[in-house]
Amino acid sequence: MTISQVFIFLCFLISLSFTDGTQLIIVNNCKESIWPGILGTAGYPTPQSGGFHLHSGEQQVLDVPENWSGRLWGRQGCCFDEQTGKGSCQTGDCAGLLQCRGLGGVPPATLVEMTLGTSKSDLHYYDVSLVDGFNVPVSMRPIGGRMGCGVAACEADLNVCCPSTLVVMKQGKVVGCKSACLAANSDRYCCRGVFADPKSCKPTVFGHLFKAICPRAYSYAFDDSTGLKTCKAPRYVITFCPPNYG
């Protein structure tokens, strides 16, 4: 290498280690298109105006600021007017908009939730949640984190083993699987009211089923012990339809 090449390389390394925020690399490993939806928690920005299209095999890099908090989910079977960005999705739809602009997705949808630093700690907390049900397998994997950084994931297709009472069908196909809370909307299943604490809110038979199939996901309220991951990494890869890495 020449001196100038060494200099450029060093600048590159420095720029990598001094970026303030966190990089999220969104990968679509599914055979079909995914339209990720993104929603910043109140007070935090929403990148990409809240949604975009990822062809099969495509990826998109998002830079989110320090301490960013928000959620991301996959929408499937979408059809949008190219001029207006209006249309609909079979799952995860946000008022029929390509760019969700502050709206959440219609459940059931697998949610990737994260808080990338708080006023109390610079640690990152994240999970793949099935509390609002399931539509597509997804994982969140840190790159370059410290020891003990976990992978949050639901890598299996819960749609194929969804109990019939929880199934969501579109055009004759199972496209989603409701959680017990979503299906029953009762305090017991949703851990609300008198059930709003870990002692009285126990996982249901469905919570146990979800947990058995997706052990690295957050399957019911208060599933913090195995569902919630902690890390401090400069970047994370969020993969829809991740290959099973056991």
Ligand SMILES: *[C@@H]1O[C@H](CO)[C@@H](O)[C@H](O)[C@H]1NC(C)=O
């Ligand atoms: C993020 O939180 C830390 C405390 O952990 C604080 O010092 C810092 O100013 C915050 N950064 C932003 C951009 O809010």
